[in-house]
Amino acid sequence: MTSAEEEPPRALFAGASRRWVRLLPWGVAFVLCVALLPTTIQVLTADYGLNSGIASALAVAQAAPLLLAVVRPLRAWCVIFVADVAGALVLRTVDFEERLLWPFTPMVIVGYVGLCIALGLREPRRTLLLVWLATVGAGIGAGFVVPDGTNSNSTVLTVLSGIALLMAGALRERYEVQRRLAEQETISEDERGRRMLLEERARIARELHDVVAHHMSVITVQADTAEYRLDRLPPDVREEFTSIAATARESLGEMRRLLGVLRNEEAHGELAPQPDLTRIGQLVEATARAGMPVEFTPCDADVPEAVGLSAYRIVQEALANVVRHAPGAPTRVSLSVSEGGARLTVLVVNGPPPEPPAAPLEVGGTGHGLVGMRERVRIIGGSLDVGPLPDGGFRVAARLPLTERDFT
Structure with a gap:
C-alpha cells in the first residue's frame, strides 16, 4: 500500500x-x-x-x-x-x-x-x-x-x-x-534482430579475414624470397626484407587466433576460397537452370577482393529472395563500373511472378538477407537501396566504392 x-x-x-x-x-x-x-x-x-x-x-x-x-x-x-x-x-x-x-x-x-x-x-x-x-x-x-x-x-x-x-x-x-x-x-524480437545482426557481422568478418590473410601470405612469400629473386641485395636491405617477413608471419599468427574466435564448429565449410565477381555468372546460370528467367550483364573490371566478395553475396541473397518470394519472375542482374572507375554498381531487379504462389516456399523467414546486405555495404563504405516496385516487383541496388578515397 x-x-x-x-x-x-x-x-x-x-x-x-x-x-x-x-x-x-x-x-x-x-x-x-x-x-x-x-x-x-x-x-x-x-x-x-x-x-x-x-x-x-x-x-x-x-x-x-x-x-x-x-x-x-x-x-x-x-x-x-x-x-x-x-x-x-x-x-x-x-x-x-x-x-x-x-x-x-x-x-x-x-x-x-x-x-x-x-x-x-x-x-x-x-x-x-x-x-x-x-x-x-x-x-x-x-x-x-x-x-x-x-x-x-x-x-x-x-x-x-x-x-x-x-x-x-x-x-x-x-x-x-x-x-x-x-x-x-x-524484447524477444529486438534480441532476435540483434543476434541476427551479430551473426551476420561475424560471418562477414570471417570472410574478410580470408581476404586479408591471403594478402598477408603474399607479403610473407615475397619478403622471404626477395634475396633469392633479386641479385646483390645490400645487407641492410636483406635485413629489412627479413624483418618484413617476420612481421608478416607474426601478423598471420594473430589472424589465425582471431579466426579461431570468429569461426565455430559449424563454420568449417567456410574455409573454401571466397567467391568474387567472376563467380557471379555461375550463380546466375544455376538460378536459370532452376527455372528462373535471368538476364545477366557481367563486368570484367578488376575490383578489390572485399568488394568482389560483397557483390557476390548481395547478388546471391537477392536471387535467393526472388526464388523464395517471386518464383518464375523475370529477373535482371547487372554489374557496372562508373565512368571514373570509383564505384561498382550491383543491380538486381525482378518483376512480379507470373502467378502468385499459393504459399511461400519458406515460412517465417529469418531476415538475414537484408541484414547481411546492409552490413556488407556499410563496412566497405557503400550505399544500398532496396524496395518494392510499382508493378509488384522488387529492386536491390548497391553502390560499392573501389578507390581508397571512397572507402574512407
Missing part, C-alpha cells in the same frame, strides 16, 4: 490508446457523484429525518471522493469508508421507520461498489484483501448495534464489494499479464 501511494498519480486507463477509454473513468465518477450527492441529501433529510447540515456534510464526504478515486482510489476509499461508518453511527441516533435500510443507505452501497471497482483496477491483491476485511469488520460491528426491528444490510454490502473487488482485480491482473507478454515479445 505504501509503495503504491509513492507512485506519481495517474488516472485509471490513462495508458489506453483511445481517448474515450481514457475519459471513461472520469465520466463514470462524475455521473456517480452528480447522481448520489443530491439523492443522499434528500433521502437523509426526508426519509431518515436527519438535520440538513449533517446530511449535506455526509453526502459530500460519501460522494465527492469518487472523483478522487479515478487517480487515488485508495485515498478515496479511506475517506468514504470513514464517512460511511460515521453515517451509520449518526443514523443510529435518530428514529426512522423500520422499513428503511441500515447501516448503509442504497446510495452508500452504489458508491461503495463503484469505489471497489476502481480499487480492483489499481491496487494489488493484498490491498484488496485488507479493504474487504475492513468492510467485513464494519458490517460485523454494525450487527452489534443494529436498532430494534431493523434488518441490517451490511451483508449485502460485504457480498457486493467482494464481488466488485474480485472481478476488477481479475481484470487488472489479466491486463497486466497481457501487457507483460507483449513487452516480452517485443
Whole structure:
C-alpha cells in the first residue's frame, strides 16, 4: 500500500490508446457523484429525518471522493469508508421507520461498489484483501448495534464489494499479464534482430579475414624470397626484407587466433576460397537452370577482393529472395563500373511472378538477407537501396566504392 501511494498519480486507463477509454473513468465518477450527492441529501433529510447540515456534510464526504478515486482510489476509499461508518453511527441516533435500510443507505452501497471497482483496477491483491476485511469488520460491528426491528444490510454490502473487488482485480491482473507478454515479445524480437545482426557481422568478418590473410601470405612469400629473386641485395636491405617477413608471419599468427574466435564448429565449410565477381555468372546460370528467367550483364573490371566478395553475396541473397518470394519472375542482374572507375554498381531487379504462389516456399523467414546486405555495404563504405516496385516487383541496388578515397 505504501509503495503504491509513492507512485506519481495517474488516472485509471490513462495508458489506453483511445481517448474515450481514457475519459471513461472520469465520466463514470462524475455521473456517480452528480447522481448520489443530491439523492443522499434528500433521502437523509426526508426519509431518515436527519438535520440538513449533517446530511449535506455526509453526502459530500460519501460522494465527492469518487472523483478522487479515478487517480487515488485508495485515498478515496479511506475517506468514504470513514464517512460511511460515521453515517451509520449518526443514523443510529435518530428514529426512522423500520422499513428503511441500515447501516448503509442504497446510495452508500452504489458508491461503495463503484469505489471497489476502481480499487480492483489499481491496487494489488493484498490491498484488496485488507479493504474487504475492513468492510467485513464494519458490517460485523454494525450487527452489534443494529436498532430494534431493523434488518441490517451490511451483508449485502460485504457480498457486493467482494464481488466488485474480485472481478476488477481479475481484470487488472489479466491486463497486466497481457501487457507483460507483449513487452516480452517485443524484447524477444529486438534480441532476435540483434543476434541476427551479430551473426551476420561475424560471418562477414570471417570472410574478410580470408581476404586479408591471403594478402598477408603474399607479403610473407615475397619478403622471404626477395634475396633469392633479386641479385646483390645490400645487407641492410636483406635485413629489412627479413624483418618484413617476420612481421608478416607474426601478423598471420594473430589472424589465425582471431579466426579461431570468429569461426565455430559449424563454420568449417567456410574455409573454401571466397567467391568474387567472376563467380557471379555461375550463380546466375544455376538460378536459370532452376527455372528462373535471368538476364545477366557481367563486368570484367578488376575490383578489390572485399568488394568482389560483397557483390557476390548481395547478388546471391537477392536471387535467393526472388526464388523464395517471386518464383518464375523475370529477373535482371547487372554489374557496372562508373565512368571514373570509383564505384561498382550491383543491380538486381525482378518483376512480379507470373502467378502468385499459393504459399511461400519458406515460412517465417529469418531476415538475414537484408541484414547481411546492409552490413556488407556499410563496412566497405557503400550505399544500398532496396524496395518494392510499382508493378509488384522488387529492386536491390548497391553502390560499392573501389578507390581508397571512397572507402574512407
